[in-house]
Amino acid sequence: MAKQLCIWGASSTQLQLLSHWKCFLPASLTSTSYSLSQQRQWHRSLATGGRSPRPVIAIRRETVNVWERRAPLSPNQVRRLVKSGIKVIVQPSDRRAYSMKEYSDIGAVILEDMSEASLIMGVKQVPVDCLVRDKTYAFFSHTIKAQADNMPLLDAILEKNIRLIDYEKMVDENGARVVAFGKYAGVSGMINILHGMGLRLLALGHHTPFMHIGPSHNYRNTEMARQAVRDAGYEIALGRMPRSVGPMTFIFTGSGNVSQGAQEVFQELPHEYIGPEHLPKVAAQGSTNKLYACVVSRDDHYTRKEGGKFDAEEFEQHPERYASTFSHNIAPYASCIINGIYWAVGAPRLITIPEAKTLLRPTDAPWLPSSPGCPHLPHRLLAICDISADPGGSIEFMKECTTIDRPFSLYDAEQNVDKESFAGDGVLICSIDNMPAQIPREATEYFGSLLLPYVNDMLASDPQSSFEDYKCNPIVKNAVIASNGKLTPNYEYIADLRTKCSLRSSHKAKLSVGGERVLVLGAGYVSAPAVEYLTRTKSTSVTIVTVITDPFRKLNGSTKWVKLRGMSEKKQEKGHNSKSFDLINLKLTQIEVHSSTTSQRNPRGDQCIFASATAAN
Known part of the structure; x- marks a missing residue:
């Protein structure tokens, strides 16, 4: 039976080329072998009268750390893609557990430049300066929880109009992951x-x-x-x-x-x-x-x-x-x-x-x-x-x-x-x-066997077209985090998470730079363990104001975060200037000192802790 090629909207001139299609088209190409998007790419090529390009996938080398030796597809899976008429570029890497020879022997092209590929696949995060504009990428981005370390990567993906498919979000109707290590x-x-x-x-x-x-x-x-x-x-x-x-x-x-x-x-x-x-x-x-x-x-x-x-x-x-x-x-x-x-x-x-x-x-x-x-x-x-x-x-x-x-x-x-x-x-x-x-070789083989059925759907992606027009398996489409320079509807929540994380980070930064300053008034059985606990966090500075200085002599000078200030009972009664502290621990001092000190703090609403021998019992 003669093989048939279906090209929608072909002109009479283009149809004359069909008698010679075996010269320039993969033998496996039929109306159901590739997606509509891919067949349109073939159609555009025929319209120019040129030799039709093959769909191209690139497998990037992993650079996230020295131990990352996996790949998204093994040579066995690449062989099947090559036989189906897809060109597979493999970036050279001696670190990868599968050798370059194993890939080249089954028809992959070992090439540094991946610009020819419409789909670039990897395992882990891609360095920002390695991202190629207007491409579809598939890898574990670790961005779905607004992880701070990977937000610059997400920003670069949006800026470069990259369509990002995250393996982690490829799930079935029950929410179970279909592609995973x-x-x-x-x-x-x-x-x-x-x-x-x-x-x-x-x-x-x-x-x-x-x-x-x-x-x-x-x-x-x-x-x-x-x-x-x-x-x-x-x-x-x-x-x-x-x-x-x-x-x-x-x-x-x-x-x-x-x-x-x-x-x-x-x-x-x-x-x-x-x-x-x-x-x-x-x-x-x-x-x-x-x-x-x-x-x-x-x-x-x-x-x-x-x-x-x-x-x-x-x-x-x-x-x-x-x-x-x-x-x-x-x-x-x-x-x-x-x-x-x-x-x-x-x-x-x-x-x-x-x-x-x-x-x-x-x-x-x-x-x-x-x-x-x-x-x-x-x-x-x-x-x-x-x-x-x-x-x-x-x-x-x-x-x-x-x-x-x-x-x-x-x-x-x-x-x-x-x-x-x-x-x-x-x-x-x-x-x-x-x-x-x-265990990179077996892990790659296992992961690739799960990923392979979805590769054609990923190849159908055109980052320059509307996300709504992307026709593919819902498992793949629902895993698209970014497209057309913005987060897709399912992942717009990441922006809200980033805002919340930013507020928390700014608060932590304030503490790490300036540190919390704690004033401890008085000394005794309760204060000593409290000071020891507070100084476990190196950004917290503690000033102890007390009549009895002996219990804290070993702490004074042992760390730069503890300062000991001796004072007479008379001075205590007059209070202590505490406006520069974030927290006051009032310990075994006279109630007049409590009142004097806290009255200075009330306008700012700073926190005061009252501790006493009675409270400790």
């Missing part, structure tokens, strides 16, 4: 946290089989990593976990791709799955010859504040109506938490900063053997792998993502500080925001 984030994260737990337990005095598991990027592929995990599991099954450590429980939040990937690795170890209701018993009486896993769903810990069952639809619309019992009913029995849930602003957190203090207090386990050389663990919760990598999100005290270079931090709940160490008080945190980059 999630599975391999889970795989990599689980390997990393097992490695980290080996080091943390060693610092606490325990050699464990986890010591034989390395970071995920140490392995050529996941099969090699799985074998290392299996070897560790063999030792666990033989009873080589220290008895003083007790039963180990792993909590997986959610059941999505991230959780499934992490569980695939965990299942290489001797294990048993249990429900949340069995956690207390297992934590006390479980075996050390295997590990325990508990997959926690939203309805296991989210409860309606006004009573009633968990309703997923209501929770999505009104998360403020719910509270989480995770920190009370689940986390106290966890040795390790693998967190892969998406957290939306306003939703209840899994663990807050105050709740962390309770979780990480020393616990007593008299049923476990203990001796000076075989100590109990300081607390049950050893590690958290926060694969969601959302600072201040569902794990509130995870304030900053870790990196592949520095994958772990130790969070001290009592001091509310992080440090790079495996020894000392706290819980180990691993929260790398690009974990799939540690």
Whole structure:
């Protein structure tokens, strides 16, 4: 059967060219192979009598950091595009996990200049000076929450009339992401946290089989990593976990791709799955010859504040109506938490900063053997792998993502500080925001297989035409964040978020530049710990005015943020000039001094705290 080419509105002269179409058109081109937009491009080319150009895609090299070795499409997927008649340009890069030869061997063009391409694809953010005007870009922009670091990128995209398609917003009708690295984030994260737990337990005095598991990027592929995990599991099954450590429980939040990937690795170890209701018993009486896993769903810990069952639809619309019992009913029995849930602003957190203090207090386990050389663990919760990598999100005290270079931090709940160490008080945190980059070849192959079905819809984009005229799969169109120099309707909220973030940032900047100034009047049992607490924040300066100076001598001069001012009782009675301070802590001084001092502050409405021995009891 003869192949047919359908060109709408072709003239008689143009139709004469059809007998020779095989000379200049890809063999696979039919009326359904390409979008209407692409066929119009062919039509315009025929109208000029010239050789028709092929659709062109470019794959840019990743430059966000030295560890980013992924690509949006693997050579296998590029081969299919080339065979369909699409020209694929690949920017040269020796850092990319797939070599340039692997791409060129299947027909891709290795070329620095991407200006010929109408669609430029990447993985991570593009440097502002590398953006090409009037193009369609597809990558993870990390702008949908008005992330401050990426707002200059968004501004440049708008200024350069770029149509931005963000993979993160490619979701189906149920809101589930259709293109993601999630599975391999889970795989990599689980390997990393097992490695980290080996080091943390060693610092606490325990050699464990986890010591034989390395970071995920140490392995050529996941099969090699799985074998290392299996070897560790063999030792666990033989009873080589220290008895003083007790039963180990792993909590997986959610059941999505991230959780499934992490569980695939965990299942290489001797294990048993249990429900949340069995956690207390297992934590006390479980075996050390295997590990325990508990997959926690939203309805296991989210409860309606006004009573009633968990309703997923209501929770999505009104998360403020719910509270989480995770920190009370689940986390106290966890040795390790693998967190892969998406957290939306306003939703209840899994663990807050105050709740962390309770979780990480020393616990007593008299049923476990203990001796000076075989100590109990300081607390049950050893590690958290926060694969969601959302600072201040569902794990509130995870304030900053870790990196592949520095994958772990130790969070001290009592001091509310992080440090790079495996020894000392706290819980180990691993929260790398690009974990799939540690296993780049498999992650690229997996991601590309999900992305490939949407490439033709992306190719149909013309940034110079109206966004409303862009005809494509709704999954792709709904992921367009910017077009025609402005935010698309679904993402206009970003501008409002930016305004709110800007106000918060300006307030923080004021504090960081000028700092808060606190005046403490009087000394005693209450003031000393208050001053110590205030000086943990280095931008806060404290001036102590007191008759009794001895308790503060060690602070005076030990840091530039504390100033000690001695004064007589008579001067105190006359008050103290406090107009230059933001906060006054009035401590154990005569009420006349209180009145004198606060009367100076009332016109400005500054804050005063009254503390006394009676209040402290």
